[in-house]
Amino acid sequence: xxxxxxxxxxxxxxxxxxxxxxxxxxxxxxxxxxxxxxxxxxxxxxxxxxxxxxxxxxxxxxxxxxxxxxxxxxxxxxxxxxxxxxxxxxxxxxxxxxxxxxxxxxxxxxxxxxxxxxxxxxxxxxxxxxxxxxxxxxxxxxxxxxxxxxxxxxxxxxxxxxxxxxxxxxxxxxxxxxxxxxxxxxxxxxxxxxxxxxxxxxxxxxxxxxxxxxxxxxxxxxxxxxxxxxxxxxxxxxxxxxxxxxxxxxxxxxxxxxxxxxxxxxxxxxxxxxxxxxxxxxxxxxxxxxxxxxxxxxxxxxxxxxxxxxxxxxxxxxxxxxxxxxxxxxx
Amino acid sequence: xxxxxxxxxxxxxxxxxxxxxxxxxxxxxxxxxxxxxxxxxxxxxxxxxxxxxxxxxxxxxxxxxxxxxxxxxxxxxxxxxxxxxxxxxxxxxxxxxxxxxxxxxxxxxxxxxxxxxxxxxxxxxxxxxxxxxxxxxxxxxxxxxxxxxxxxxxxxxxxxxxxxxxxxxxxxxxxxxxxxxxxxxxxxxxxxxxxxxxxxxxxxxxxxxxxxxxxxxxxxxxxxxxxxxxxxxxxxxxxxxxxxxxxxxxxxxxxxxxxxxxxxxxxxxxxxxxxxxxxxxxxxxxxxxxxxxxxxxxxxxxxxxxxxxxxxxxxxxxxxxxxxxxxxxxx
Numbered sequence: 272x273x274x275x276x277x278x279x280x281x282x283x284x285x286x287x288x289x290x291x292x293x294x295x296x297x298x299x300x301x302x303x304x305x306x307x308x309x310x311x312x313x314x315x316x317x318x319x320x321x322x323x324x325x326x327x328x329x330x331x332x333x334x335x336x337x338x339x340x341x342x343x344x345x346x347x348x349x350x351x352x353x354x355x356x357x358x359x360x361x362x363x364x365x366x367x368x369x370x371x372x373x374x375x376x377x378x379x380x381x382x383x384x385x386x387x388x389x390x391x392x393x394x395x396x397x398x399x400x401x402x403x404x405x406x407x408x409x410x411x412x413x414x415x416x417x418x419x420x421x422x423x424x425x426x427x428x429x430x431x432x433x434x435x436x437x438x439x440x441x442x443x444x445x446x447x448x449x450x451x452x453x454x455x456x457x458x459x460x461x462x463x464x465x466x467x468x469x470x471x472x473x474x475x476x477x478x479x480x481x482x483x484x485x486x487x488x489x490x491x492x493x494x495x496x497x498x499x500x501x502x503x504x505x506x507x508x509x510x511x512x513x514x515x516x517x518x519x520x521x522x523x524x525x526x527x528x529x530x531x532x533x534x535x536x537x538x539x540x541x542x543x544x545x546x547x548x549x550x551x552x553x554x555x556x557x558x559x560x561x562x563x564x565x566x567x568x569x570x571x572x573x574x575x576x577x578x579x580x581x582x583x584x585x586x587x588x589x590x591x592x593x594x595x596x597x598x599x600x601x602x
Numbered sequence: 603x604x605x606x607x608x609x610x611x612x613x614x615x616x617x618x619x620x621x622x623x624x625x626x627x628x629x630x631x632x633x634x635x636x637x638x639x640x641x642x643x644x645x646x647x648x649x650x651x652x653x654x655x656x657x658x659x660x661x662x663x664x665x666x667x668x669x670x671x672x673x674x675x676x677x678x679x680x681x682x683x684x685x686x687x688x689x690x691x692x693x694x695x696x697x698x699x700x701x702x703x704x705x706x707x708x709x710x711x712x713x714x715x716x717x718x719x720x721x722x723x724x725x726x727x728x729x730x731x732x733x734x735x736x737x738x739x740x741x742x743x744x745x746x747x748x749x750x751x752x753x754x755x756x757x758x759x760x761x762x763x764x765x766x767x768x769x770x771x772x773x774x775x776x777x778x779x780x781x782x783x784x785x786x787x788x789x790x791x792x793x794x795x796x797x798x799x800x801x802x803x804x805x806x807x808x809x810x811x812x813x814x815x816x817x818x819x820x821x822x823x824x825x826x827x828x829x830x831x832x833x834x835x836x837x838x839x840x841x842x843x844x845x846x847x848x849x850x851x852x853x854x855x856x857x858x859x860x861x862x863x864x865x866x867x868x869x870x871x872x873x874x875x876x877x878x879x880x881x882x883x884x885x886x887x888x889x890x891x892x893x894x895x896x897x898x899x900x901x902x903x904x905x906x907x908x909x910x911x912x913x914x915x916x917x918x919x920x921x922x923x924x925x926x927x928x929x930x931x932x933x
Contacts, residue, residue: 297628302652318882321633551649551884551916585882589920589927596920 276522277424279470282431282463285332289432292331292364294321296433298440298579303549308565310572313448315437315581318554322388324584325433325460326357326420332429333418334361342367344414349402351377352510353584354420359388370415372405380588421459422517430460434467434477437579441472446577448475452561452570453581455479455488455531456511458520460583465527476529478570480560482506482539487515488524489531497521507536507591510557510584532570538563543595546582555587556595607853608755610801613762613794616663620763623662623695625652627764629771629910634880639896641903644779646768646912649885653719655915656764656791657688657751663760664749665692673698675745680733682708683841684915685751690719701746703736711919752790753848762794768910769802777908779806783892783901784912786810786819786862787842789851791914796858807860809901811891813837813870818846819855820862828852838867838922841888841915863901869894874926877913886918887926 298313305311317325334346345368348358355371362369369390373382374397385392393409395402410417419426434451441448451468453461461479468475479488485508487500499515506512516524524531542559545566546552554562561580564570572578629644636642648656665677676699679689686702693700700721704713705728716723724740726733741748750757765782772779782799784792792810799806810819816839818831830846837843847855855862873890876897877883885893892911895901903909 294631294633297630299628299647299650300625301650302625316630316882319630319632323880323882547884547920549654551647551654553878553882553884589878589924593920593924 274518274522275424276519277428277466279466281424281428282435282467282470285428286432286435288335289328289331289429293328293432294319295436296320298437301550308572310576310578312565313441313577313579314550315433315579316552317433317581317583318552318558318585322353322356322360323586324353324357324558325430326353326584327360328432329426329429329459330354330357330361330418331364333423333425334365334367336425337367337416341414341416344416345369346418347372347406347409347415348418348420349406350420352381353586355381355385355390356388356586358418359385359390363389370409370413372402372409378588381586384586421457422519424519427459427463427519427523429463431463431467433460433581434464435471438467438471441577447472448577448579450476450478450570450572451579451581452478452480452564454511454557454560454583455481455516456557457513458488458516458524460581462520462523462528464581465523469527477527478529479531480564481531481533482508482511482560483533483535485512485514486531486533487513489533491516491521492524492528492531508539508557508560510555511560532564534560534563534567534569537599538567540595541599542566543592544599545601547592547596548601552582553585553587553592554582555584555591558583558585605849605853606755607850608759608797610797612755612759613766613798613801616759617763617766619666620659620662620760624659624763625650626767627651629768632881639903641907641909643896644768644772644908644910645881646764646910647883648764648912648914649883649889649916653684653687653691654917655684655688655889656761657684658691659763660757660760660790661685661688661692661749662695664754664756665696665698667756668698668747672745672747675747676700677749678703678737678740678746679749679751680737681751683712684917686712686716686721687719687917689749690716690721694720701740703733703740709919712917715917752788753850755850758790758794758850758854760794761791762798764791764912765795765798766802769798772908778803779908779910781807781809781901781903782910782912783809783811783895785842785888785891785914786812787888788844789819789847789855791912793851793854793859795912796854800858808858809860810862811895812862812864813839813842813891814864814866816843816845817862817864818844820864822847822852823855823859823862839870839888839891841886842891863895865891865894865898865900868930869898871926872930873897874923875930876932878923878927879932883913884916884918884923885913886915886922889914889916
């Protein structure tokens with residue numbers, strides 16, 4: 272299989288391309304978190320990004336590169352969540368029709384959010400339907416361009432723009448980061464960020480954080496080849512349940528990712544609760560993975576005094592946040 | 603009655619004084635909110651301030667000016683909420699003992715938060731006890747310095763530092779604000795901000811937002827003299843239920859506040875819900891007053907393309923946010 276792996280230059284080009292459309296999120300700091308960790312921790316708040324997650328970045332970069340002649344045919348994506356809304360918003364911004372293939376049992380708010388952004392939603396049954404076949408059918412009929420959630424060089428480059436912004440914000444403070452933590456599902460975001468740091472701040476460690484049992488990146492790095500995670504009981508981090516890293520993300524990870532670590536559902540709940548109670552931000556469980564690793568001491572911060580944590584999105588129900596707060600209330 | 607009214611120079615001095623201790627919050631922007639209003643709206647996120655509200659600013663500025671000889675006697679404050687935590691944190695930062703007089707029926711989290719910050723909590727019964735007498739007693743015994751929540755020139759100057767930061771952030775963007783909206787209870791914050799803008803950005807309108815029935819600033823400006831609001835049924839904006847503006851805030855407001863407007867509890871609920879669902883931030887009801895006025899169209903934004911809204915704090919229970927989301931869910 273031949274794949275196109277994006278470069279640092281692609282990330283820089285993506286930043287120029289999406290600048291007029293994406294929200295420039297700025298690092299935030301918390302006195303409570305700094306005091307707790309004995310370090311300076313900078314939060315990259317991608318729940319403030321357009322559509323409520325970083326996914327708009329990659330989708331926007333991909334949609335903008337569809338040749339003029341194919342634009343009227345529209346775009347298509349599979350997603351039960353944030354990628355759906357990112358693609359729908361980017362398509363609407365540029366007047367392309369969007370079709371999103373979603374599982375019938377996707378959360379009602381994510382379906383509503385995708386429709387609110389003007390996309391046509393097509394449902395499938397996770398147990399009985401072949402979603403690849405549905406996609407092939409739709410693409411054959413319409414000539415639409417498929418935008419993959421992470422195995423797509425333009426998407427990975429787009430997600431990497433979050434990394435460039437982190438480097439810029441730190442430079443404005445006259446600082447360099449020791450470590451950056453980002454959630455890892457298929458790996459598009461964390462490897463896009465790894466590309467950005469390799470180009471601009473190569474001494475910074477970039478670490479992916481996955482839910483236990485869905486820690487395909489960790490296992491793949493250990494094995495030196497893409498390796499599926501055991502899976503099993505679903506994690507509360509619905510956005511991070513990819514069975515293995517994508518081909519493109521893993522090709523980057525082998526070269527540029529420092530490590531991947533795993534967190535438990537209880538650690539994720541605690542991070543969502545902490546974010547609500549002390550940071551005063553809304554973070555969905557998967558998006559809190561980096562924060563969870565930090566709070567649980569899964570990443571050594573000894574001597575690493577400047578750390579960034581990417582909070583990737585906040586598209587969840589109040590009941591989800593409430594259940595985390597009830598499960599793990601900060602003292 | 604003779605009062606000391608702070609000046610713009612006092613606000614500038616406060617900014618220098620508290621800089622090493624307060625969190626420098628930075629304006630955030632929302633694509634959804636901008637699109638909805640047809641304007642650029644900049645949110646000043648004071649729920650990210652140390653202790654979860656802007657109150658740390660004024661408390662820190664006041665504590666730092668207590669003469670050395672009186673510091674060991676400590677500080678005292680009355681508050682059921684955010685001022686309590688601001689004073690407790692400032693006192694602990696500089697090693698002063700703090701006594702906070704709280705109503706017995708204050709929310710458990712606010713009591714816990716104040717104790718977590720090391721303060722001694724003394725309770726009174728709102729119906730039967732005279733809290734002024736309790737304070738006089740405590741001060742006579744300990745020689746502690748009372749830090750009033752808004753009728754205190756040092757506190758007002760400290761709150762005004764939030765305004766200076768807004769002006770600085772806008773200048774970095776090469777922009778000037780047409781309007782700033784801030785919640786108004788006793789008026790310490792909004793008039794501190796009015797001082798800051800009068801000194802640095804005098805064409806910007808500064809507008810206070812109060813809950814209906816607790817709109818003492820609006821009535822006082824109309825009457826040209828401090829006038830109590832009717833009160834009555836309690837508002838969900840517990841932080842804003844001052845019966846009338848303070849003497850010091852009103853003296854500033856007469857000269858420098860452009861207007862005050864009132865919002866309903868339903869409008870406050872909608873703003874808390876919108877903040878959770880779309881802005882992905884945790885805002886307590888009173889702290890959402892400026893956002894509520896904007897969303898409800900209570901402030902004319904026609905031709906006013908650059909608007910800042912101060913979100914003052916996020917110290918509330920998940921159940922409070924949930925009840926607002928249930929009451930007013932965004933479509």
